[in-house]
Amino acid sequence: xxxxxxVAAIIWKDLRLEWRTGEAVLTPALLAVxxxxxxxxxxxxAVARMEGVFTASLWTAVFFAGTVGLGRSFARERxxxxxxxxxxxxxxxxxxxxxxxxxxxxxLGLVAVVTMPAFFAVFGQPLGAPLWRWVATVGLVLLAYSGxxxxxxxxxxxxxxxxxxxxxxxxxLLVPVVLAAIHLTDGLLETGGWSTARAWLQLLVLYNLLxxxxxxxxxxxxxxx
Amino acid sequence: MTVPTSRPxxxxxxxxxxxxxxxxxxxxxxxxxxPDERTLGTVQRIFYIHVGSAWNAYLAFLIVFVxxxxxxxxxRAALDAVAASAAEMGILFTTLTLATGTFWARxxxxxxxxxxxxxxxxxxxxxxYIAYLLVRAAAEGEERRGRLAAVFGIVAFATVPLVHFSAIxxxxxHPNIVQLGPTPRMNMDxxxxxxxxxxxxxxxxxxxxxxxxRLNLEQLARRAAAxxxxxxxxxxx
Amino acid sequence: MQxxxxxxxxxxxxxxxxxxxxxxxxxxxxxxxCGPNGAGKSTLLKVIAGLLPPTGGEILxxxxxxxxxxxxxxxxxxxxxxxxxxYDELTVLDNLLFAGRLFGVAxxxxxxxxxxDEVGLRLVAxxxxxxxxxxxxxxxxxxxxxxxxxxxLLLDEPYAGLDARWSGWLTERLAxxxxxxxxVVLVAHEWRTAWPVADQAAVLVRGRLACLVDAARxxxxxxxxxxxxxxxxxxxxxVAVVAGQDAAPGKGSGR
Numbered sequence: 001x002x003x004x005x006x007v008a009a010i011i012w013k014d015l016r017l018e019w020r021t022g023e024a025v026l027t028p029a030l031l032a033v034x035x036x037x038x039x040x041x042x043x044x045x046a047v048a049r050m051e052g053v054f055t056a057s058l059w060t061a062v063f064f065a066g067t068v069g070l071g072r073s074f075a076r077e078r079x080x081x082x083x084x085x086x087x088x089x090x091x092x093x094x095x096x097x098x099x100x101x102x103x104x105x106x107x108l109g110l111v112a113v114v115t116m117p118a119f120f121a122v123f124g125q126p127l128g129a130p131l132w133r134w135v136a137t138v139g140l141v142l143l144a145y146s147g148x149x150x151x152x153x154x155x156x157x158x159x160x161x162x163x164x165x166x167x168x169x170x171x172x173l174l175v176p177v178v179l180a181a182i183h184l185t186d187g188l189l190e191t192g193g194w195s196t197a198r199a200w201l202q203l204l205v206l207y208n209l210l211x212x213x214x215x216x217x218x219x220x221x222x223x224x225x
Numbered sequence: 226m227t228v229p230t231s232r233p234x235x236x237x238x239x240x241x242x243x244x245x246x247x248x249x250x251x252x253x254x255x256x257x258x259x260p261d262e263r264t265l266g267t268v269q270r271i272f273y274i275h276v277g278s279a280w281n282a283y284l285a286f287l288i289v290f291v292x293x294x295x296x297x298x299x300x301r302a303a304l305d306a307v308a309a310s311a312a313e314m315g316i317l318f319t320t321l322t323l324a325t326g327t328f329w330a331r332x333x334x335x336x337x338x339x340x341x342x343x344x345x346x347x348x349x350x351x352x353x354y355i356a357y358l359l360v361r362a363a364a365e366g367e368e369r370r371g372r373l374a375a376v377f378g379i380v381a382f383a384t385v386p387l388v389h390f391s392a393i394x395x396x397x398x399h400p401n402i403v404q405l406g407p408t409p410r411m412n413m414d415x416x417x418x419x420x421x422x423x424x425x426x427x428x429x430x431x432x433x434x435x436x437x438x439r440l441n442l443e444q445l446a447r448r449a450a451a452x453x454x455x456x457x458x459x460x461x462x
Numbered sequence: 463m464q465x466x467x468x469x470x471x472x473x474x475x476x477x478x479x480x481x482x483x484x485x486x487x488x489x490x491x492x493x494x495x496c497g498p499n500g501a502g503k504s505t506l507l508k509v510i511a512g513l514l515p516p517t518g519g520e521i522l523x524x525x526x527x528x529x530x531x532x533x534x535x536x537x538x539x540x541x542x543x544x545x546x547x548x549y550d551e552l553t554v555l556d557n558l559l560f561a562g563r564l565f566g567v568a569x570x571x572x573x574x575x576x577x578x579d580e581v582g583l584r585l586v587a588x589x590x591x592x593x594x595x596x597x598x599x600x601x602x603x604x605x606x607x608x609x610x611x612x613x614x615l616l617l618d619e620p621y622a623g624l625d626a627r628w629s630g631w632l633t634e635r636l637a638x639x640x641x642x643x644x645x646v647v648l649v650a651h652e653w654r655t656a657w658p659v660a661d662q663a664a665v666l667v668r669g670r671l672a673c674l675v676d677a678a679r680x681x682x683x684x685x686x687x688x689x690x691x692x693x694x695x696x697x698x699x700x701v702a703v704v705a706g707q708d709a710a711p712g713k714g715s716g717r
Contacts, residue, residue: 081545
């Protein structure tokens, strides 16, 4: 199907570009680890062992470092009219959103793979739950993040000083995801499962439906260049 | 080159004429007529403005949402003007809600801020409105500005219910609380209910009046911009 | 593919970038669009390509409105813009491969390799596109436009940055495309270079079609004289009715 092939082509292109520039995985991952250091320096050791501090630090680092790569998603298509090249593709424009969103998800996943073990190690935090639950939870959170992040990136790329504005536009919308991430991971650490945080899981699923469904439907309006 | 010719409407003047006495009347009821609350005393009266502001803050956001959808479908500049004006009204009432909430918290619990779910949601909404206005400020060209702001307005509003529930569950509060105010212990005499409704109505009228005034301003600003553009083109050629 | 524009208008923020442009290009024919800076030539091309929506009028391909065709229509369009549309960090070959995959070209790799050779970029095929000279980038961009064998070519200043040898190549290539039955719309500020390949020539002034002529019946000198007249600052926006000119269906809509 042409649509699927176009989506695959754009993802392939972004992967290729990432291999050359490292701006969506390498830089954010480094930033996240640096943030980890800052947090470790900033917190007194007794505080670091307190309940909830680990997840708060972890997600603060991931969400902030993530904006660096996510914001670039559409910003890099600004130069040389590259977005037009994507818009010329003989498929519905929602394909551009899907491709960019999925690529972002992939990149964020890689950032998490690097960052999270570092956090666990430095804080001396045991896993507390089977790995598959962690993967599923973090995956759902990052999926939501990449959905809303890609949409806002497409908007910000058309604004003056868009890359600077990007976090300011993104974070108010991201609040439910941040809260869900913290509660779900706290639940995993304490109980090893989702029993205490079912509602948050539902919220996250709803959020994903919203921020993948709506952009899919209205992306044509977003990039009407 | 066409210049928008719609004249500033008189609706603003009429609405102001109705709203002003309504607000005065509501204040009379809230500050004098309504009975003192049993446990909290006079301070509780802030509640009337607080509820009225909160209601209008959400209403304004809803207007932004509807106008944004309509703009994307119809592309009429007037709809974009409505969205922009409503957003400013939203910031106004959101700020008022936050401020009255702060006074309440200080008076009743002796803290400057409380993470009550509705206040929390209102705070996030405040940031969303600001972001909306930033999008408008940073977009170049009327078409782009209207379009991008509309998209942002739509997704921002759609997020509000999620933010609301997040805020409720965040502090472990039971979602079944009847939301009549931050203090579940408060008893509502029928006179207080009436006062509250009057306050809400008066503030809504005020909202409408201010919105109309702001719309007038917006229309005038667009006319001025169009005229400036026309002069520039004449000078160019 | 037959391309037909009917009273196409584009207004942005109250300004008319395009105003009632009507013209038709038959398959196998080449239309040259020229005019002064800011006339709307690039805008016209982008509107035809579907990158900018027209605020009025319609664009018909083979008699069917572009909106009714849907996104699949773009499979038939090969576009060259002022901007290169290239990814500086990707290699020459990767840029072409990407274009091929994006357009669903079945033999994308084979086509990419063939075009790399045709535009003489074999030696730099694995270099990042950002390192190419202006002329090389132009050739790569042209290769990109031709990759998926489009039936309609929309080219904005295709000769820009090309030296004599490659200009010659382009002229031959365009002739080959004509022979193939492709429809070509070519925007050129410096119209003389493109005159040999043109079947029709249109002059766009301030968004309006000042004239549309059959290039076969005019020579370059005569067109040049008329061109200077049409783009003159004073009274240059009226429609010129000149004997022997070939009118597009529905033309005469000027003010």
